[in-house]
Amino acid sequence: MIRKISVHELLPGMYVVDLHRRWLDHSIWRRRFPIRDQAHVQKLIAEGFKDVSIDTERGLDLPPVSPIARINVVEKKIETLVEAVRARQPKVSLGEERRRAARLIHEASGMVTDLVLAAQAGRDVDAARLEPVVGKMIESVIRNPDALAPLARLKRMDAYATEHAVATSALIIAFGQQQGMPQPELEKLALGTMLKDIGHSAIDAKLMTRPGSLSKSEFSVVQSHVEEGLAVLEATTRLSETSVAVVLEHHERYNGCGYPYRMAGDEISLAGRMAAIVDTYDAMTSDRPYRPAISPSLALRQLFDQGGSDFDPELVLAFVRTVGIYPVGTLVKLESGHLGVVERIHQDNLLAPVVRVIFHGGRRQYVAPVEVDLSRKIGNHYGQIVSAEDYERWGISPLRWQPV
Template sequence: MLKKIQVQQLRVGMHLKEFCGSWMEHPFWRNGFVIADPKDIESVLASSIKEVWIDCSKGLDVASGEPSISEAESEAEVNATLAKVVQERRNVSPTSSAQEIETAARICQQSKRAVISMFEEARMGKAVDTGDARKLVEEINDSVARNPGALISLARLKTADDYTYMHSVAVCAMMIALAKQLKLDEAQTRVAGLAGLMHDLGKAMIPMDVLNKPGKLSTAEFNIVKRHPEEGHRLLLTGTDVHPLVLDVCLHHHEKTDGSGYPKGLKDAEISLFAKMGAVCDVYDAITSNRPYKPGWDPAESLRRMAEWAKGHFDMQVFQAFVKSLGIYPIGSLVQLSSGRLGVVVEQTGKSLTMPCVKVFFSTKSNMRIMPEVIDLSGAGVKEKIVSREDPAKWQFHDLNELWSGLPD
């Protein structure tokens, strides 16, 4: 029997079925576990969560005489809450990157903790539970709906040590944005996001010294890494109610349209749309992120290089939709304007792929920093345009990420 209780009533031995509130408000990535450590209760009490559901058939009940709300008594309340949530999701309003950055930063941090927990549980041999991961996907989906660029760009700012975990979050967000660009329905979009989140689960079974090696992998080590799609597929099969497309993306996100990918060497028509989407998102995040063995490339330069590889590697329709979802000059790209000023892209305007909002901060004519100014290149009367991509390594602006995100490096 399910009962809703105050968090102050929690005690060791209770089966915590569900938190009453957003997953961002509590310190656990999943629900549905028996409280075995008093520290877990302390963590709940320290959060903003006020009430939880417990399952008395799987753990201890409240003490005799303590107040609680049964599942039957609360059915009307639950239905009303669900209706409110559905309506709120339908009424998501677009926001600017600057407005969404703070929320996106919180989602990134909580998501990273969730993915770390997923990987740790997989290493310990626990069955994979994608049910709780769906809540995380919902939050990421809502952020992308408000502003596609904010969370995707922030997720790129990962350290080499964070890469394995934040890569899953970044690919989840990009899969959602790409699904929206491809006009997939809401159910398919959520599946795409979940597939992105779970696509690299098999890396939980790769030795850490191989996964985080600072130099080039040997042939033997690379063969070990290449096992991760099949390992992830195997781990997902231990779960219940795992969507077939989540399994498919996990197994086939390293396939290439010319058949040179792995693990099955599938060719164009043999690869599903979702796996083709996963391939593009996976590669983009990999080459724009700092890795143990190399720094990440500039976002705009990365898209240019991917375009060169596209034939034989990616599905062209999917790749073109991916570029539209990010912009030709994604947020964080360093560009030079026709005035000779350098700036960093801070927002896509939606009017033109070549006319984003750029925060200018440096004059190449005087070779000095200038007062930062945001210019909407698509605005009426604006004559400036982007004349070139610039290599951040050449200019060595150490605060480039802070300039577009507003967050300290």
């Protein structure tokens, strides 16, 4: 029998058959699954589910007398505490936080550069120097998640290596926070992500940036940067297990076709599976000597298509929810023919963000900027998003029109 119950009534052993929400509104990949334990219930509650349907023939039914009332009381207390913590968090405007983030990116990039130069010179790599700046990055994401990661995505070609390290760290912090990870774990994730490519220092820079295909032997050399990086770090630094997992596993793939160990599925740690997603996303959205960047929305579509093969499908969905289908800073074309820049994301409606309209595509000329909330049925004369666009195609400066 199919029974609809409150998510707070779920118990281990029940079998869920309907979540009663659109798939874009949450990060749960499977639609039908057994409830493993109370932590599994907590995850569903944290995702914002209200009601679910269970199949009492495939799992447990509500018992005649159950501890649900006590569980509900505890859950209400937890929710109250969480809301109290959120209320204490400082609220900062996007413009102010972006100014702070710009300084923070510069500081972090300088530190990563120093560590890379130390590795190249055979000196000690003191990874602990990064811990204070990682802490500041976490604080920035907590204050306003739409500032640091979108700004870090804008890179200089000649500083890609260090700025990629900072950008992926910003992304994994936002990703981990969306997953509800505690701050100590976010610190370990971010530190490992900042250091994951330090093994490049042992490889000829021309090989790393050369246009065109690599030979099999050359690709093997490039792949060696993973273990080279860990060797450099282990010689001078004591890293946590989470940080080491990021360094070792960010090129592993869910289907077992990655490197260096060809791990598959849950053999890859959660940290490694998350790092693989942010590393690939940031690489795809960055200009490289051998290919131009693609738009964030196209990169997300490609990641989604590869969910279940290259990447953990549940984590891909969670990452889409983290950055939005149209991430902050994306240039989009509206039904009216106008172009706008995504300013804010609605977590409950990822397809209809807040945009700043800046350009008329048909007339190919700028218009007086106006902020439009595409989720509102009244006051939107521009329609919905038709496509994501490239700034370069329209001759528009991405730096000038980033949200402030």
